[in-house]
Amino acid sequence: MALTREQIASIAALARLDLSSSEILVYQNSLSSILDFIGALDAADTADVTPMAHPLPGMSQRLRPDVVTEADHHEQYQQNATQVAAGLYLVPKVIE
Amino acid sequence: MTDLHTSTLTELAAGLRARRFSSVELVRACLDRIEASQGTLNAFISVTRDSALREAAAADAALAAGGGGPLTGVPIAHKDLFCTQGVRTSCGSRMLDNFVSPYDATVVARLKAAGAVMVGKTNMDEFAMGSSNETSYYGPVRNPWDTSLVPGGSSGGSAAAVAARLVPAATATDTGGSIRQPAALCGITGIKPTYGRVSRYGMVAFASSLDQGGVLATTAADAALVLREMAGFDVNDSTSVDVPVPDYVAALEQPLGGLKVGVLKEFFDKGLDPKNEERVRESLRVYERLGATLTEVSLPNLPLSVPVYYVVAPAECSSNLARFDGVRFGHRCENPRDLQDLYRRSRAEGFGAEVKRRIMTGTYVLSAGYYDAYYLKAQRVRQLINADFVRAFQSVDVLIGPTTPTPAFALGAKTADPVTMYLNDIYTIGANLAGLPAVSLPCGFVDGLPVGLQIVGPHFSEARVLQAAHAYQRATDWHARVPRGYA
Numbered sequence: 001m002a003l004t005r006e007q008i009a010s011i012a013a014l015a016r017l018d019l020s021s022s023e024i025l026v027y028q029n030s031l032s033s034i035l036d037f038i039g040a041l042d043a044a045d046t047a048d049v050t051p052m053a054h055p056l057p058g059m060s061q062r063l064r065p066d067v068v069t070e071a072d073h074h075e076q077y078q079q080n081a082t083q084v085a086a087g088l089y090l091v092p093k094v095i096e
Numbered sequence: 097m098t099d100l101h102t103s104t105l106t107e108l109a110a111g112l113r114a115r116r117f118s119s120v121e122l123v124r125a126c127l128d129r130i131e132a133s134q135g136t137l138n139a140f141i142s143v144t145r146d147s148a149l150r151e152a153a154a155a156d157a158a159l160a161a162g163g164g165g166p167l168t169g170v171p172i173a174h175k176d177l178f179c180t181q182g183v184r185t186s187c188g189s190r191m192l193d194n195f196v197s198p199y200d201a202t203v204v205a206r207l208k209a210a211g212a213v214m215v216g217k218t219n220m221d222e223f224a225m226g227s228s229n230e231t232s233y234y235g236p237v238r239n240p241w242d243t244s245l246v247p248g249g250s251s252g253g254s255a256a257a258v259a260a261r262l263v264p265a266a267t268a269t270d271t272g273g274s275i276r277q278p279a280a281l282c283g284i285t286g287i288k289p290t291y292g293r294v295s296r297y298g299m300v301a302f303a304s305s306l307d308q309g310g311v312l313a314t315t316a317a318d319a320a321l322v323l324r325e326m327a328g329f330d331v332n333d334s335t336s337v338d339v340p341v342p343d344y345v346a347a348l349e350q351p352l353g354g355l356k357v358g359v360l361k362e363f364f365d366k367g368l369d370p371k372n373e374e375r376v377r378e379s380l381r382v383y384e385r386l387g388a389t390l391t392e393v394s395l396p397n398l399p400l401s402v403p404v405y406y407v408v409a410p411a412e413c414s415s416n417l418a419r420f421d422g423v424r425f426g427h428r429c430e431n432p433r434d435l436q437d438l439y440r441r442s443r444a445e446g447f448g449a450e451v452k453r454r455i456m457t458g459t460y461v462l463s464a465g466y467y468d469a470y471y472l473k474a475q476r477v478r479q480l481i482n483a484d485f486v487r488a489f490q491s492v493d494v495l496i497g498p499t500t501p502t503p504a505f506a507l508g509a510k511t512a513d514p515v516t517m518y519l520n521d522i523y524t525i526g527a528n529l530a531g532l533p534a535v536s537l538p539c540g541f542v543d544g545l546p547v548g549l550q551i552v553g554p555h556f557s558e559a560r561v562l563q564a565a566h567a568y569q570r571a572t573d574w575h576a577r578v579p580r581g582y583a
Contacts, residue, residue: 008456015414015459016421016436017452018444026449027456030514034457037515038403038470044477051475052482054335055291055305055531056555062334076198080425089423092434 001035105264105318112169119169123152126171129262139257141176143216151213168211173266176217179298187300188220188232191426191446201298202330210325219253222448224302227520231450240579245504248278255282260582265313271306273524276536280499280548283538286312287319291531292337295330303412306528316565320344347559352567353387356492361394363497375540375547376498395484401525407474414458482530489554499536499548533558537565538574
C-alpha cells in the first residue's frame with residue numbers, strides 16, 4: 001500500500017518527529033513496503049479468534065496495595081534533565 | 097595466566113574459589129583484551145575499568161575471608177540497555193548519550209549480589225531495533241570471525257565480546273531474536289527465557305509484551321549458571337511471574353534419553369541456506385544418537401510471525417518511546433520555539449533512522465481507522481501462532497531447527513531494504529510472540545562461519561532446553577572454537 005507524502009507528514013506529526021523533505025521520501029518508500037509486507041496478515045482467517053495481548057495466557061495484571069513505597073529522589077532524578085530550576089523541569093512557555 | 101580467557105565461566109568461578117588466580121588478575125586481563133579489541137570490534141560503549149578493579153579487589157577480599165557467592169569475582173558485561181547506577185546507559189542512542197541511570201536494573205543488582213564484576217556496557221542496535229548492530233549511534237560492531245561481517249543484533253556487542261573471549265558471559269535482551277541471532281552469527285550460546293522469567297525492571301523498554309532479558313555465554317552450562325542468578329520474581333515488574341527458579345545447573349546432567357524432538361517443517365523453508373540446513377540436519381542426527389526421537393511437526397501459521405511482529409513491536413515501541421520528550425532525561429534540542437518544537441526536534445535529533453521508522457510504523461498501525469485492520473488483526477494472528485505452539489508441545493518436548501537462514505552477512509548488505517533485514521528473524525520471532533524459552537548454540541561452520549541451532553521449549557522449560565543444549569555440547573566441540581586472533 002503506497003502512502004502519500006501528506007500521510008507521512010501526518011504520521012510524523014502524531015509521533016512528534018520533525019522530518020526533512022528528504023526523510024519524508026525515505027519513509028514514504030520504506031513504510032509503504034513494510035505495509036505491503038504486513039498485508040500478508042489479511043490472508044489469515046481470524047474470525048472468532050481472540051486478540052492475544054499477553055504471551056502468558058490466563059495471566060492477569062498483578063496489582064499492589066495502594067501505599068507509598070517510593071522516597072523522594074527528585075534531586076537525583078533531575079540530574080538527568082538538561083534544564084531544571086528550583087526543583088522544577090523547565091519547558092518553553094505554554095500559556096501566553 | 098594465558099588460558100584464562102578461553103576458560104568457561106564455570107571454570108573461572110571454580111578457579112577463583114580455589115584461589116588459583118585472583119579476581120583482580122582475571123578482571124585486568126579482561127579489561128586489557130577489551131581495550132585491545134575495541135578499535136577492531138567496537139563491542140563496548142563504556143568500559144568501567146576503575147569500578148571493575150575496585151569490585152574485583154573486594155571480591156578477592158571476600159574470597160580470602162571464605163565468603164562470596166556463586167559468581168564472586170567473575171567478570172561480566174551488560175548490554176547497554178540495562179540500567180546501571182552511576183554509569184551511562186545509552187541504549188545505543190544519541191537520545192540517551194547523556195543518561196546516567198539513578199538505579200540498577202534488577203538483573204544488574206542480582207548479578208552484583210551473586211558476586212559478578214561488571215567490566216563494561218556493550219554496544220547494541222539503537223534501542224535494540226536491528227538485526228546487525230548497524231543502527232548503533234556508537235558505530236557498528238564487527239564479527240570476530242570476519243570483521244567485514246556483522247555480528248548480528250541487537251545484542252551484537254555482547255555476542256562479539258563473548259565470541260572474542262573478552263568476557264566469559266554478557267547479559268542481553270531478545271524481543272524478536274536479539275539474543276539468539278547474534279549468538280548464532282558469532283558462534284556462541286544464548287538463552288532467551290520464558291516471558292516473565294527475568295525481570296524487565298531497569299531494562300529500557302522496546303516492545304513490552306515481547307522483551308525478555310537473557311544471557312550470552314560460550315556454553316549452555318555457563319548460561320545456566322548466570323540465568324539461575326538473574327531469574328526470578330520481581331515485585332517491580334508487573335509482568336514478572338512468581339514461579340520458583342529451578343537450579344538450572346543441577347539439572348544439566350539429566351539424561352536426554354527419550355527426549356521427543358519436533359523438527360519444525362516451517363523452519364526448513366526455501367529461505368534456508370542449503371549449507372546451513374546440512375549443519376542443522378547433522379545436529380539432529382547427533383540428538384538421535386543421544387537417544388532423542390525425531391518427529392516432523394508443522395506450525396502452519398508460523399510463516400506469518402514476521403508480519404505480526406512488525407505490527408506488534410512497532411506499536412509497542414511507538415508507545416514506549418513516547419516518554420522521550422526532551423524534558424526529564426535524554427537529548428534536548430537547542431533553543432526550542434515552543435513546547436511542540438521542543439518535542440519534535442529533540443526526538444528528531446535524538447533518534448536514528450531505524451528507530452524513527454519503527455515509531456512511525458507503530459504510530460500508523462495504532463492510528464484512528466487503522467487499529468482494527470492492523471493491530472487487532474496482528475494480535476489475532478499472534479493467537480493462532482501461539483495455538484500452533486501449544487498444539488505442537490502436546491506431542492513433543494522441544495522444537496529444534498536453525499536459528500537463522502544464513503551465516504553472518506556483510507556490513508551494509510541489508511541496510512537498504514528494511515524488510516530484507518527484518519526477515520533475518522524469521523525463525524526466532526515465533527518464540528517471542530508465544531513467550532517461549534529458546535536457546536541458540538553453535539552447531540558447525542559454513543565457509544568458516546558459525547551456524548546456530550535453535551531449541552525452543554514450552555513455557556518455563558529453561559532447564560529442559562539448557563539440558564538439551566548441554567548434552568549436545570558434551571557430544572561436540574563447536575562451542576569451543578575460538579575466532580582466529582582471539583584464541
